[in-house]
Amino acid sequence: MLAKRIIPCLDIKDGKTVKGVNFVNFRDAGDPVELGALYSREGADELVYLDITASHEGRKTFTELVKKVAAHISIPFTVGGGINELQDVDRLLSAGADKVSINSAALRNPDLIEQIAKHFGSQVCVVAIDANQEQGDWLCYLNGGRVPTGRSLFQWATEAESRGAGEILFTSMTHDGVKQGYANEALATLADTLHIPVIASGGAGEPVHFRDTFALGKADAALAASVFHFGEIRISELKQYLRQEGINVRL
Amino acid sequence: MDVAIIKYNAGNIYSVDYALKRLGVTPVITADPERLRKADKVIFPGVGEAFTTMEYLRAHQLDQVIKGLKQPVLGICLGMQLMCQHSEEGNADCLGIFPTEVKRFQPTRHEDKVPHMGWNTLTDVQSALFEGGLEGQFVYFVHSYYVPVNTYTAATTDYILPFSASLHKDNFYATQFHPEKSGSVGEQILKNFLQL
Numbered sequence: 001m002l003a004k005r006i007i008p009c010l011d012i013k014d015g016k017t018v019k020g021v022n023f024v025n026f027r028d029a030g031d032p033v034e035l036g037a038l039y040s041r042e043g044a045d046e047l048v049y050l051d052i053t054a055s056h057e058g059r060k061t062f063t064e065l066v067k068k069v070a071a072h073i074s075i076p077f078t079v080g081g082g083i084n085e086l087q088d089v090d091r092l093l094s095a096g097a098d099k100v101s102i103n104s105a106a107l108r109n110p111d112l113i114e115q116i117a118k119h120f121g122s123q124v125c126v127v128a129i130d131a132n133q134e135q136g137d138w139l140c141y142l143n144g145g146r147v148p149t150g151r152s153l154f155q156w157a158t159e160a161e162s163r164g165a166g167e168i169l170f171t172s173m174t175h176d177g178v179k180q181g182y183a184n185e186a187l188a189t190l191a192d193t194l195h196i197p198v199i200a201s202g203g204a205g206e207p208v209h210f211r212d213t214f215a216l217g218k219a220d221a222a223l224a225a226s227v228f229h230f231g232e233i234r235i236s237e238l239k240q241y242l243r244q245e246g247i248n249v250r251l
Numbered sequence: 252m253d254v255a256i257i258k259y260n261a262g263n264i265y266s267v268d269y270a271l272k273r274l275g276v277t278p279v280i281t282a283d284p285e286r287l288r289k290a291d292k293v294i295f296p297g298v299g300e301a302f303t304t305m306e307y308l309r310a311h312q313l314d315q316v317i318k319g320l321k322q323p324v325l326g327i328c329l330g331m332q333l334m335c336q337h338s339e340e341g342n343a344d345c346l347g348i349f350p351t352e353v354k355r356f357q358p359t360r361h362e363d364k365v366p367h368m369g370w371n372t373l374t375d376v377q378s379a380l381f382e383g384g385l386e387g388q389f390v391y392f393v394h395s396y397y398v399p400v401n402t403y404t405a406a407t408t409d410y411i412l413p414f415s416a417s418l419h420k421d422n423f424y425a426t427q428f429h430p431e432k433s434g435s436v437g438e439q440i441l442k443n444f445l446q447l
Contacts (some may be wrong), residue, residue, distance in 0.1 A: 002367065075391070
């Protein structure tokens with residue numbers, strides 16, 4: 001049976017891991033390759049590296065990092081941040097990334113999804129959507145949640161799928177950082193509507209939140225950052241717990 | 252150890268290159284028939300589309316070269332599918348090393364998503380590739396087409412239906428999953444191949 005996936009997300013600025021990391025006896029937390037390797041040993045199923053650098057120099061540094069990750073880590077990884085055109089995708093896939101995640105660029109230029117799917121296959125194209133719940137509606141935002149678009153999450157996710165997206169990574173801005181659980185109702189609606197995998201993001205605080213997003217939110221994968229980086233949840237223990245709770249995970 | 256990776260118009264060749272280097276082997280990536288024939292081991296990786304890839308292989312006479320190889324050969328993902336007789340993907344005539352059809356997954360329930368993407372288990376393992384207790388272990392898959400279970404099936408995985416996770420016939424070995432992306436289990440499988 002296909003396993004549910006646990007995916008740590010690493011924010012990268014100027015080639016270094018951004019968020020604070022709090023592991024006992026682990027000195028290289030700022031090194032994205034070492035941290036990714038640690039997560040891989042702990043049982044992470046995939047990794048996401050998000051480039052939050054804006055500068056041109058930063059982009060070059062990130063591409064070099066992608067090459068190092070590909071050379072050292074033996075599980076799949078997705079890269080995102082600053083991908084605006086097909087050339088960016090080509091550069092990152094050639095550096096060794098397995099998938100790319102596109103967000104604002106896809107909303108601004110939905111053709112980009114078709115271009116990526118046609119040139120590299122749908123399986124490499126993750127469409128990330130940041131959405132906020134407002135008066136009962138789920139609305140999409142641009143630029144890391146700063147610019148509202150007024151577009152419906154469900155409508156945009158359906159369009160992204162029909163244009164060739166391979167997966168939807170849905171981050172609930174309403175739940176992100178609150179640590180009270182994922183947006184399971186919206187996630188379940190996405191799962192019932194779409195025919196491609198959905199990755200839940202935003203809201204993880206405790207192991208039970210992962211169980212619920214798989215069991216109630218029908219998510220195929222769950223992404224989290226701070227609970228892993230700060231050592232609040234160990235991936236190995238989380239997966240043991242999920243297995244006990246009847247969720248099929250890779251051990 | 253002289254390992255050659257067949258170079259053609261496919262993605263993901265470099266992931267295999269990196270994986271072998273992690274095992275201390277530096278492969279040569281080549282489309283040169285002589286170079287491929289004299290290697291100790293040959294790896295035929297692949298991510299791409301069956302019909303256009305077969306056209307490319309024929310145009311470069313690589314189809315005849317691959318079929319004629321005598322040393323252990325490992326086909327990965329599309330590489331495995333192209334070693335079969337025919338693929339529904341683009342209605343492509345393939346290499347015919349394994350006399351079997353490649354079919355597209357037909358979902359039977361809403362939850363059955365295509366491509367089959369992620370970690371799934373190996374069962375009924377029965378080739379030297381799976382030495383070291385790999386029955387029941389998870390490996391990483393990304394594919395929309397599958398090879399039905401047949402005489403040459405060397406491992407089975409269940410998704411929508413039981414299908415061939417691996418094939419073996421004479422010196423030809425193949426995996427539908429990506430050993431180069433399957434963590435320590437994948438490393439063991441690549442090591443086993445290198446030791447054949």
